[in-house]
Amino acid sequence: MQQLFTPEKKEKISSLIIRQIRTAIMQGRLKPGEALPPEKELITQFGVSKHTLREALRALEGMGLIVIRRGAGGGPVVSRVDWETARDSFADFLHFQDFSLGHLSEVRRIIEPYIARRAAEIFTPEADAELLALHAECRRLYDEGESLVGAEAEIMFHVLLGKHAGNPVLWVILDFVNNMLAEAKRKMKPGGDFCLMVLNGHQRIVDAVLARDPDGAERWMREHILEVERELERLHAQA
Amino acid sequence: MQQLFTPEKKEKISSLIIRQIRTAIMQGRLKPGEALPPEKELITQFGVSKHTLREALRALEGMGLIVIRRGAGGGPVVSRVDWETARDSFADFLHFQDFSLGHLSEVRRIIEPYIARRAAEIFTPEADAELLALHAECRRLYDEGESLVGAEAEIMFHVLLGKHAGNPVLWVILDFVNNMLAEAKRKMKPGGDFCLMVLNGHQRIVDAVLARDPDGAERWMREHILEVERELERLHAQA
DNA sequence: AGATGATTTTTGTCAACCAAATTTTTAAAT
DNA sequence: ATTTAAAAATTTGGTTGACAAAAATCATCT
Numbered sequence: 127m128q129q130l131f132t133p134e135k136k137e138k139i140s141s142l143i144i145r146q147i148r149t150a151i152m153q154g155r156l157k158p159g160e161a162l163p164p165e166k167e168l169i170t171q172f173g174v175s176k177h178t179l180r181e182a183l184r185a186l187e188g189m190g191l192i193v194i195r196r197g198a199g200g201g202p203v204v205s206r207v208d209w210e211t212a213r214d215s216f217a218d219f220l221h222f223q224d225f226s227l228g229h230l231s232e233v234r235r236i237i238e239p240y241i242a243r244r245a246a247e248i249f250t251p252e253a254d255a256e257l258l259a260l261h262a263e264c265r266r267l268y269d270e271g272e273s274l275v276g277a278e279a280e281i282m283f284h285v286l287l288g289k290h291a292g293n294p295v296l297w298v299i300l301d302f303v304n305n306m307l308a309e310a311k312r313k314m315k316p317g318g319d320f321c322l323m324v325l326n327g328h329q330r331i332v333d334a335v336l337a338r339d340p341d342g343a344e345r346w347m348r349e350h351i352l353e354v355e356r357e358l359e360r361l362h363a364q365a
Numbered sequence: 366m367q368q369l370f371t372p373e374k375k376e377k378i379s380s381l382i383i384r385q386i387r388t389a390i391m392q393g394r395l396k397p398g399e400a401l402p403p404e405k406e407l408i409t410q411f412g413v414s415k416h417t418l419r420e421a422l423r424a425l426e427g428m429g430l431i432v433i434r435r436g437a438g439g440g441p442v443v444s445r446v447d448w449e450t451a452r453d454s455f456a457d458f459l460h461f462q463d464f465s466l467g468h469l470s471e472v473r474r475i476i477e478p479y480i481a482r483r484a485a486e487i488f489t490p491e492a493d494a495e496l497l498a499l500h501a502e503c504r505r506l507y508d509e510g511e512s513l514v515g516a517e518a519e520i521m522f523h524v525l526l527g528k529h530a531g532n533p534v535l536w537v538i539l540d541f542v543n544n545m546l547a548e549a550k551r552k553m554k555p556g557g558d559f560c561l562m563v564l565n566g567h568q569r570i571v572d573a574v575l576a577r578d579p580d581g582a583e584r585w586m587r588e589h590i591l592e593v594e595r596e597l598e599r600l601h602a603q604a
Numbered sequence: 605a606g607a608t609g610a611t612t613t614t615t616g617t618c619a620a621c622c623a624a625a626t627t628t629t630t631a632a633a634t
Numbered sequence: 635a636t637t638t639a640a641a642a643a644t645t646t647g648g649t650t651g652a653c654a655a656a657a658a659t660c661a662t663c664t
Contacts, residue, residue, distance in 0.1 A: 136624090136625090138647075139647080139648075140423060140647090140648095144427070148457075151460075152457075152460060158461065164613080164614060164615085165614070165615065166613095166614080174648080174649090175648060175649045175650070176649085176650085176651095177416055177419075177647095177648065177649070177650090178647080178648060178649080180416075180420060180615090180616090181419060181420055181423040182423075184379060184420040184421075184423055184424050185423050185424050185426075185427040187424075188383070188424040188427050188428060189427060189454065189457060190457070190458075191457065194615070195614090195615085195656095195657085196613095196614055196615035196616070196655080196656055196657070197613070197614060197615075197655090197656045197657025197658060198612060198613035198614060198656090198657055198658040198659065199613075199614085199657075199658055199659085200613080200614055200615070200656085200657070200658085201613095201614065201615080206461035207454075207457045207458040207460070207461055208458070209458060211454065211458070212454050212455050212457065212458035215428065215446075215450065215451050215454035215455070216451050216454070216455060218391075218428060218429070218430065218446045218451065219429075219446040219447070219448060219450070219451035219537075220533070220534070221390075221391060221446070222397065222445035222446055223533040224533075225532070225533045225534055229532045229533065229534045229535070230534060232532055232534075232535065233532070233534050233535055233538070236475060236476055236479050236535075237475060237476075240475050293464070293468045293471055293472070294459070294462040294463075294464045294468065295459070295464055295468045295469060295471075295472050295542070296468070296471065296472055296475075298458075299472070299538060303534070375655090375656090377616075378616080378617075379616090403644080403645060403646080404645070404646065405644095405645080413617080413618085414617060414618045414619070415618085415619085416616095416617070416618070416619090417616080417617060417618080419646085419647090433646070434625095434626080434645090434646085435624080435625055435626070435644095435645055435646035435647070436624090436625050436626025436627055436644070436645060436646075437625090437626060437627040437628060437642095437643060437644035437645060438626075438627050438628080438644075438645085439625085439626065439627080439644080439645055439646070440644095440645065440646075441646095605664105606663105606664090607662105607663090607664085608661100608662080608663080608664095609660105609661090609662080609663095610659105610660085610661075610662090611658105611659080611660070611661085612657100612658085612659070612660090613656100613657085613658075613659090614655100614656085614657085614658100615654105615655085615656080615657100616653100616654075616655070616656090617652105617653085617654075617655095618651105618652085618653080618654095619650105619651090619652085619653105620649105620650090620651095621648105621649085621650085622647105622648085622649080622650105623646105623647075623648075623649095624645105624646085624647070624648095625644100625645085625646080625647090626643105626644085626645085626646100627642105627643085627644075627645095628641105628642080628643075628644090629640105629641080629642070629643085630639100630640085630641070630642080631638100631639085631640075631641085632637105632638085632639080632640090633636105633637085633638080633639095634635105634636085634637080634638095
C-alpha cells in the first residue's frame with residue numbers, strides 16, 4: 127500500500143544550521159574574510175546548545191567554507207574553499223567508482239592536445255620562460271637519475287600549459303587528472319627508458335609551443351599522451 | 366632568522382579522528398556497508414569524550430563517507446560518497462573562482478563533440494531507445510510551451526550521451542558542466558526561438574547517432590554547442 | 605619605551621543527564 | 635502457529651555546566 131502522508135522528515139538541527147550558513151555564503155551575504163559572530167552569540171542567535179552549534183561549525187570547517195581560530199578576536203571566519211579540499215572530495219567520490227587508468231588517460235587524450243594548441247597560440251614570453259624552466263627541471267631530474275615519471279615537475283609541466291589558458295574549470299580538470307595519474311604512475315615504478323620517452327615527448331611539445339606552431343603542439347601532445355598510455359598499459363599487463 | 370624548532374603544531378583531536386577513519390576507508394580496511402562501532406565504544410577506543418567524537422563523525426557524515434542511523438542496531442555505517450556531495454564541494458570551490466559561462470562552454474566545446482562521436486560508434490539499441498525517449502520528452506516540453514532550456518530533460522540529453530561511454534570521470538565532468546550551465550540558463554529566461562534552436566540541434570544529433578554516423582554526430586554537436594554559446598552571449602550582453 | 609605579567613575573550617574538551625528514534629524482544633490474542 | 639501490539643533495549647540527538655588552553659589586550663613595573 128502506498129504511503130498516504132509524507133514521512134514528516136525530521137532533519138537534524140546541525141544540518142539546518144549548516145545549510146543556513148552555507149547558503150548565506152553562496153548568496154554572497156557572507157564574504158571571504160568576514161567573521162561570523164563567536165560561538166556564544168551564534169548559540170543565542172540560533173537558539174541551540176553549544177554542542178549542536180559546534181557540530182555544524184566543524185562540518186562547515188570540513189567543507190573548507192570557514193576557518194576557526196581561537197583566542198580573543200578569533201572565532202569562525204568565512205574562507206575561500208581551496209582546491210585541495212575540493213579535490214579530496216572528488217577523489218573520495220571516485221574511490222568508490224570503478225574507473226581505471228584508461229579512463230583518466232581518455233580524458234587527457236581529449237583535453238591536453240587542445241590545451242597544447244591553445245598554449246602555442248596564446249603563450250606570452252613570460253609563460254614561455256616558465257615552461258622552459260619547468261622542462262629544464264625535468265631534464266635535471268632525469269640526468270641525476272631520479273624518477274621523472276610521477277614527479278611534481280612532470281605533473282606541473284602539463285598543468286602549466288593549461289594554467290595560462292585562463293579557464294579555471296579546465297585548469298582544475300587538468301590538475302586533477304594529472305595528479306591522479308601521477309599517483310598511479312609512481313606505484314608502477316617505471317624504468318629509465320620510460321622517463322627518456324617522457325622527456326623527449328615534452329621536448330617536442332616545448333619546441334612547438336615556442337615556435338608558435340599550434341598544429342605541431344597539438345599533434346606532439348597527442349603522440350605523447352598515446353605513448354604514455356600504451357607504455358602504462360604494458361606495465362600494467364606485466365604486473 | 367630561520368626558525369630553529371618546529372612550531373609544535375597542536376592538531377585538534379577531532380581532526381585526528383577524522384583522518385584515522387578516512388584513511389581506514391581509503392585503504393580499504395573499512396568497506397561500504399560495514400558498520401563502525403557505536404558511539405559508546407568509539408569513545409572508549411579513541412579515548413575521547415562523546416562531544417569530540419561526535420564532531421568528527423558529523424564531519425565525516427558531511428563528507429559523505431558515513432551515514433549515521435539511530436536506534437538499536439544503528440550507528441555509523443561506511444557509505445559510498447555520492448556524486449551530489451562531490452559536486453557540491455566542487456561547486457563551492459568554483460564559487461570563489463572567477464569563471465564565466467564562456468569557461469563552461471569552452472569545456473563543452475572540447476568534450477561534447479567527442480562524446481557525440483563515441484555515442485554514434487558504440488550506442489546499443491537500448492541506448493538508442495533511451496535517447497529517443499529523452500528527446501521525445503524534450504519535444505513534449507517545447508510543444509506544451511514550457512521552457513525547454515535548463516530543464517532536467519535537456520541536461521539529461523547531454524549527460525546520457527556520455528553515460529554509455531563507460532567512463533565515469535568523463536561522465537561526471539559532463540554532468541557538472543551541464544548542470545552549472547543549466548542553472549545559469551534558467552536565470553536568463555530565454556525565449557521560444559532559443560528553445561526551438563536547441564530542439565532542432567538535438568534532432569540532428571539524434572539522427573546522426575541513430576544513423577551510426579560519428580562524423581555527423583561530432584559535427585552537429587559542435588554546431589549545437591557553438592549556437593547555444595553565441596545565443597547565451599547575446600542574451601548576456603543584453604542584460 | 606619596553607618587557608612582563610594579569611586579564612579577557614574565545615575556542616577545545618570533558619562529564620552527566622534526558623529525549624527521541626528505531627530495532628528487537630516479549631507477550632497476547634486469534 | 636501466526637499475526638499483532640506493547641514493552642524493553644539500544645543507540646543517536648540535544649542540553650547544561652564546568653574547566654582547560656590559546657591568543658589578544660591591557661595594566662604595571664622597570
